[in-house]
Amino acid sequence: MISASACESLDRMFMHSLQSTFTTPEGERVALTRLAQSLPDAGAQMVVLMIASHTFRLVMALHFPQADDALHILAPGSQAAEASQVLRDQMSERGNMCCGMVNREIGRFFAHTGMSTPHIIDSRSGPFMTALPHAYASHWRVTIDARLHIDASLCMHNRTPMDFEWHADAQQEVTGELEFF
Amino acid sequence: MFVAGLLLAGLPLWFLVWRLKNQLRSCRAQAAALRSECHSADECDALRAEIDGLRAAGQAAATEWQARTSALAAEHDQALQSVMRQASEVVGASQDSAHEVAGAIRDLYGIEMTFERWHADMTVLLAHNRGMHAKNEEFSLIVRQMVMVALNASIESARAGASGRGFGIVANEMRSLSARAEALSMDYRRTLYENDLITTTTFQDMQAGGRMILGAVRGLELTHRKGTEATALPLECA
Numbered sequence: 011m012i013s014a015s016a017c018e019s020l021d022r023m024f025m026h027s028l029q030s031t032f033t034t035p036e037g038e039r040v041a042l043t044r045l046a047q048s049l050p051d052a053g054a055q056m057v058v059l060m061i062a063s064h065t066f067r068l069v070m071a072l073h074f075p076q077a078d079d080a081l082h083i084l085a086p087g088s089q090a091a092e093a094s095q096v097l098r099d100q101m102s103e104r105g106n107m108c109c110g111m112v113n114r115e116i117g118r119f120f121a122h123t124g125m126s127t128p129h130i131i132d133s134r135s136g137p138f139m140t141a142l143p144h145a146y147a148s149h150w151r152v153t154i155d156a157r158l159h160i161d162a163s164l165c166m167h168n169r170t171p172m173d174f175e176w177h178a179d180a181q182q183e184v185t186g187e188l189e190f191f
Numbered sequence: 192m193f194v195a196g197l198l199l200a201g202l203p204l205w206f207l208v209w210r211l212k213n214q215l216r217s218c219r220a221q222a223a224a225l226r227s228e229c230h231s232a233d234e235c236d237a238l239r240a241e242i243d244g245l246r247a248a249g250q251a252a253a254t255e256w257q258a259r260t261s262a263l264a265a266e267h268d269q270a271l272q273s274v275m276r277q278a279s280e281v282v283g284a285s286q287d288s289a290h291e292v293a294g295a296i297r298d299l300y301g302i303e304m305t306f307e308r309w310h311a312d313m314t315v316l317l318a319h320n321r322g323m324h325a326k327n328e329e330f331s332l333i334v335r336q337m338v339m340v341a342l343n344a345s346i347e348s349a350r351a352g353a354s355g356r357g358f359g360i361v362a363n364e365m366r367s368l369s370a371r372a373e374a375l376s377m378d379y380r381r382t383l384y385e386n387d388l389i390t391t392t393t394f395q396d397m398q399a400g401g402r403m404i405l406g407a408v409r410g411l412e413l414t415h416r417k418g419t420e421a422t423a424l425p426l427e428c429a
Binding site: 015057058062063064067069125126127131132135136141142 | 388391
């Protein structure tokens, strides 16, 4: 069982990490829209990461469109010949950043957690995320600009009841106090 | 005159008597004082004797107390030595255990190689899945071609009229089989994508779980190191 507070906290963590990982080409905060299901474009690939503890596992996936569509924002100036590898590197790096932030924040409530390395598979595997055992799933669209959006999914499977409350502002305040000392 | 002479003669005598009486009183008082002094001297002797007795008892008690204190101190020293010996043995055993734990922790770090092996296995499995995707794509192309061939066969049988009726039945059967094969191929493709996700998440679960274990082992190692440092300090007796 996962409490409503924990679900909302997970969403806040995920949204916070997505907005920290991606910015618009102008460096502004990206817009996030909740989706009923991730709807990746044809030819998209998804990077999958996992945070595991002995009481839960959290799967995260970010769907990236084809190299040409994504690289003009994610890695402008990259060579066309190596576009595929550059995109894979970008996917892994962004996935690591996003998942790493969630891992750090969820670690405030759970003593032992571990994070996997990123793995890239075809986005057509995405709809099966909710076929995996899970207690809570949410899907988001990250709008980078008019041409590029990235769909993101989060899927939590817990083995013991989960209840916690997380707010980005509260964590920043605490961090500020610590830094002050 | 006589009386006066008598008085004059008796006056010195009276004075002498008075003096003698006074001397007698004084002697009596002195005698009483001497008797009293003699009585106090007896008490002093008695008290002195009592003091001597008490002093002797005190010395005996002090001697006994010293003997008992020495015995207790010796007993305490012996007990302390025994405790120190036991503590030293415990510390020695603890240090032996600590070495074993340190060795076990070092071995446990080797589990990372297992996780790396699992990761390599996942890569192989996903590569294998990709091969299956490619074969299924090829199969899908063949099926699509079969559908076209079966459709053409149906058209040709219709053109042939009555003579082509038997061929038409075979062509329809072929179309039906092709459609089933196409549906199967599409279903197989979905299963392969689902399989990709299951494979990835299963192995990632192992990998993340492994990192969680290694994190816990690092915590254990830190605690162990602190414990080892504490037991390495020399034993001190107050």
